[in-house]
Amino acid sequence: MLVALLTLLLQEAPKEEEFLAIRNVRALTVTKGDLEGVTILVKNGKIAEIGKDVKVPEGATVIDGKGLVAMPGFVNAYSLAGGGRGFGGGGGSNPHHLAYDEFDPTGELFEQLPRTGFTSFGVYPQNGVISGQGIAVKLNGLPKESMVVAKTAFLRIGMRAETSAKDLLRREFEAARKVIEAEKKYEEEKKKYEEEKKKREDEEKKKKEEKKKEETKDEKKNEKKEPVPQEPKPPPKADPKVQVLVDFLKGELPGLVQTSSAGEIAHFWQVLKDVSGVSPRLSYVATPDAYKAIEGLGERKAWVVLRPQLAFAPFTRDRINPAAELARAGVKVALAPAEDSFDAYESFLFQVAELVKFGFDREAALKSFTIHPAEMLGLEKQLGSLEAGKDGDIVLLSGDPLGSMTKIVRVVVGGRVIFGEGNP
Amino acid sequence: MSALVIAIFVFGQDAAKKEEPKKPVYVALVGGDVYTVTKGTLKGATVLVKDGKIHRIGHGLSLPEGTTSHDVKGKRVLPGFVVVHGRGLGVSGWGSGKISDALDPFSEIVKLALASGITTAYVEFGMGGGFWGGRVASSGQASAVVKMSYGDLDSMTLLEPAAVNLSAWPKATAAQKHEIRDKFRKAQDFLEKQKDFEKRKAENKLQPNEPPPQPAGVENEAKLLKGDAIARIDAVTADEIRAVLPLLADYPFPCVLLNVDEGWTLPDEIGRTNAYCVLTPRNRVHADRSVNRPNGSRIEQPAILKKAGVKFGIITLSPQIDLDGIAGRDLLNLPLEAAFAIRGGLDEQTALESITSTAAEIIGVRNRVGSIEEGKDADLIVLDGDPFDYRTFVEMTFVNGKLLYEKDKSPYFSHLKRK
Numbered sequence: 069m070l071v072a073l074l075t076l077l078l079q080e081a082p083k084e085e086e087f088l089a090i091r092n093v094r095a096l097t098v099t100k101g102d103l104e105g106v107t108i109l110v111k112n113g114k115i116a117e118i119g120k121d122v123k124v125p126e127g128a129t130v131i132d133g134k135g136l137v138a139m140p141g142f143v144n145a146y147s148l149a150g151g152g153r154g155f156g157g158g159g160g161s162n163p164h165h166l167a168y169d170e171f172d173p174t175g176e177l178f179e180q181l182p183r184t185g186f187t188s189f190g191v192y193p194q195n196g197v198i199s200g201q202g203i204a205v206k207l208n209g210l211p212k213e214s215m216v217v218a219k220t221a222f223l224r225i226g227m228r229a230e231t232s233a234k235d236l237l238r239r240e241f242e243a244a245r246k247v248i249e250a251e252k253k254y255e256e257e258k259k260k261y262e263e264e265k266k267k268r269e270d271e272e273k274k275k276k277e278e279k280k281k282e283e284t285k286d287e288k289k290n291e292k293k294e295p296v297p298q299e300p301k302p303p304p305k306a307d308p309k310v311q312v313l314v315d316f317l318k319g320e321l322p323g324l325v326q327t328s329s330a331g332e333i334a335h336f337w338q339v340l341k342d343v344s345g346v347s348p349r350l351s352y353v354a355t356p357d358a359y360k361a362i363e364g365l366g367e368r369k370a371w372v373v374l375r376p377q378l379a380f381a382p383f384t385r386d387r388i389n390p391a392a393e394l395a396r397a398g399v400k401v402a403l404a405p406a407e408d409s410f411d412a413y414e415s416f417l418f419q420v421a422e423l424v425k426f427g428f429d430r431e432a433a434l435k436s437f438t439i440h441p442a443e444m445l446g447l448e449k450q451l452g453s454l455e456a457g458k459d460g461d462i463v464l465l466s467g468d469p470l471g472s473m474t475k476i477v478r479v480v481v482g483g484r485v486i487f488g489e490g491n492p
Numbered sequence: 493m494s495a496l497v498i499a500i501f502v503f504g505q506d507a508a509k510k511e512e513p514k515k516p517v518y519v520a521l522v523g524g525d526v527y528t529v530t531k532g533t534l535k536g537a538t539v540l541v542k543d544g545k546i547h548r549i550g551h552g553l554s555l556p557e558g559t560t561s562h563d564v565k566g567k568r569v570l571p572g573f574v575v576v577h578g579r580g581l582g583v584s585g586w587g588s589g590k591i592s593d594a595l596d597p598f599s600e601i602v603k604l605a606l607a608s609g610i611t612t613a614y615v616e617f618g619m620g621g622g623f624w625g626g627r628v629a630s631s632g633q634a635s636a637v638v639k640m641s642y643g644d645l646d647s648m649t650l651l652e653p654a655a656v657n658l659s660a661w662p663k664a665t666a667a668q669k670h671e672i673r674d675k676f677r678k679a680q681d682f683l684e685k686q687k688d689f690e691k692r693k694a695e696n697k698l699q700p701n702e703p704p705p706q707p708a709g710v711e712n713e714a715k716l717l718k719g720d721a722i723a724r725i726d727a728v729t730a731d732e733i734r735a736v737l738p739l740l741a742d743y744p745f746p747c748v749l750l751n752v753d754e755g756w757t758l759p760d761e762i763g764r765t766n767a768y769c770v771l772t773p774r775n776r777v778h779a780d781r782s783v784n785r786p787n788g789s790r791i792e793q794p795a796i797l798k799k800a801g802v803k804f805g806i807i808t809l810s811p812q813i814d815l816d817g818i819a820g821r822d823l824l825n826l827p828l829e830a831a832f833a834i835r836g837g838l839d840e841q842t843a844l845e846s847i848t849s850t851a852a853e854i855i856g857v858r859n860r861v862g863s864i865e866e867g868k869d870a871d872l873i874v875l876d877g878d879p880f881d882y883r884t885f886v887e888m889t890f891v892n893g894k895l896l897y898e899k900d901k902s903p904y905f906s907h908l909k910r911k
Contacts, residue, residue: 229593229594229595229596230587230588230589230593230594231588231589231590231593231594232588232589234593235589329596329598330598331595331596331597331598331599331645334597334598334645335593335645337645338645338646357598360598360643361598361643363643381903382600383600383903383904384903
């Protein structure tokens with residue numbers, strides 16, 4: 069009896085809860101507008117509450133946000149940070165290759181990344197047309213396993229405007245499409261079978277009840293035995309490599325398609341056109357000339373990852389702002405640093421500011437390194453904006469993120485400070 | 493959850509759209525001098541385009557409601573120029589596989605082609621010629637007929653493959669020539685067997701389960717003999733041309749002789765075979781016996797060949813769009829090449845045909861382009877002067893009825909005003 073009581077007490081002992089609060093800060097939520105003088109409360113790594121009158125529990129880590137600006141941790145949807153050199157050979161189709169296997173977050177870049185404001189990355193596998201599945205990681209600190217947000221976050225396709233690449237994609241997509249078709253057919257047949265089974269059972273029940281009233285030998289003899297239809301067999305399990313493409317085509321596994329020209333995007337559309345009855349969740353990693361394909365991209369309300377750079381109209385010095393043009397046409401734009409080097413990450417906000425200076429809508433610009441890349445990785449439920457329920461990944465800046473004098477003063481990941489001036 | 497994801501992120505190309513009967517799209521070019529190429533020139537006439545095809549040509553046409561009308565009074569309306577043997581127009585460098593899979597619908601070269609009045613071109617992979625001139629032999633790789641429909645990949649490829657390459661023939665050894673002849677013989681055999689098979693099939697006299705005859709390695713040769721494909725052979729000197737003629741005499745098939753310089757020495761022999769020629773009137777090579785070229789080129793060649801009934805297409809010294817080197821040698825000035833043929837005695841009508849209708853015939857798309865006739869594709873150019881005048885510019889270019897180039901709105905030549 070005493071043992072039982074003790075056990076009960078032990079079970080009810082509260083877990084150690086971690087709280088972090090940023091007080092009196094200007095919060096750019098990205099999805100729910102800008103809030104002045106609010107408190108952001110993070111509980112056990114997740115944003116619990118944002119508001120003016122938030123109760124901060126005792127023992128919480130408190131950061132004074134007065135004069136500071138809070139943003140969600142920045143997301144780079146298409147990165148090689150910690151990525152491998154790629155798997156060699158193996159033909160062009162390797163949907164089963166995992167960036168996770170080659171991911172190595174040790175090294176100087178990862179030591180410097182916390183000060184850049186970038187907290188989450190989609191790291192992609194290289195090589196081959198269907199290169200494999202990328203990994204989504206966060207700066208949670210070593211070991212590598214605790215950095216993984218999603219081990220198989222997206223499919224990476226390296227598009228090429230060439231017959232061998234297009235034929236490979238057509239072949240692989242067709243194999244996956246057949247599987248989807250077979251699944252659909254099976255579902256339909258199963259439904260039909262269930263309906264007819266029920267109908268038969270009801271009829272037999274009725275017959276039995278009627279028989280009880282008038283049982284004659286003749287009726288028994290004349291009773292025809294109707295052939296019982298077979299239960300439809302489910303289709304055989306797909307080859308695991310094909311299953312990856314099935315998930316991609318069904319929209320369950322996001323895809324990032326790297327292209328090296330606007331023309332290659334058109335070639336990918338040509339391949340996709342032949343695959344009916346699918347709805348993949350696609351983002352194009354595009355070059356500055358992507359604005360040339362603006363008609364097709366706008367029509368499809370496509371998702372595009374760009375580098376933060378301006379382009380020139382061919383043969384001229386007339387500036388073109390690819391991000392601004394595409395955003396105006398209804399394209400969802402994500403911006404990723406020019407490359408995975410510390411310099412590129414450091415200059416990222418300045419480059420975004422230049423794009424805004426030359427016409428990129430400010431709101432779209434702020435979304436381009438927060439919620440938009442989060443969506444492209446399929447992780448918009450936990451990353452990309454300051455909202456209750458999302459991960460406690462917060463960047464504190466000394467001023468407007470696009471201001472030329474602004475510095476990043478603190479970075480919080482999962483409610484823990486990973487970079488900060490002075491003590492947290 | 494996945495259904496929700498799919499519902500939210502379905503993209504335009506797969507979303508079900510309400511089926512509405514599509515309204516026809518009309519475009520009209522009004523009041524210009526229309527060079528039909530096949531049926532003379534209509535002065536001050538109108539060309540009406542419906543859904544990308546030439547619908548009507550004439551005077552005083554009534555335009556349907558909603559027609560986009562362009563006033564081209566005082567200008568000349570021509571079919572878009574056709575490049576009979578080109579490089580780099582929409583496809584770059586060396587590639588493998590099909591040309592249609594390597595086309596770049598957003599290439600600036602395509603825009604420059606439109607600015608030069610070019611709307612259709614036969615292309616192969618590879619960049620040849622360069623700014624030092626010099627023609628390039630047929631490369632033996634993929635071949636395609638491509639439209640300069642900027643921005644629209646799907647409508648760029650008209651025909652692929654577009655030719656059977658027999659360039660090995662003139663320089664082949666006797667043994668190699670024997671092999672090639674053998675292939676044609678086998679193809680002829682196959683075609684006879686096929687004819688016999690079809691005849692017996694129609695009379696129900698086939699053996700049980702008799703399989704139809706197979707071409708077995710001579711598909712191209714069979715296509716040629718049937719007239720379903722066109723061969724291309726480099727035949728620059730008189731000797732090389734002479735080497736082809738016996739083959740054509742024994743196995744008549746549609747054939748294009750490329751880069752012909754010395755055809756003027758044997759025009760009647762060529763005329764007898766019905767072979768087409770591709771000429772570059774401005775190419776000058778002197779006679780040089782030491783390289784087995786006893787004749788050299790002559791500017792009168794096009795006129796001489798015309799007299800013998802030989803059909804030809806004309807290309808420039810550099811069969812591509814060049815951004816460097818001497819101006820006037822490349823496809824930016826295709827009509828000037830044809831103008832030199834006129835200088836050598838060719839009549840203007842044939843000169844025009846050599847870069848429009850005959851060029852289209854040589855590359856196998858005469859049924860679609862090359863003249864302004866009802867039913868043909870609306871690939872039209874508007875010129876501000878005589879096509880063979882060096883001062884003339886292209887003002888507008890339409891491909892499939894879409895206005896893809898306007899001189900005033902493009903950075904290339906908008907600053908050059910005609911006085």
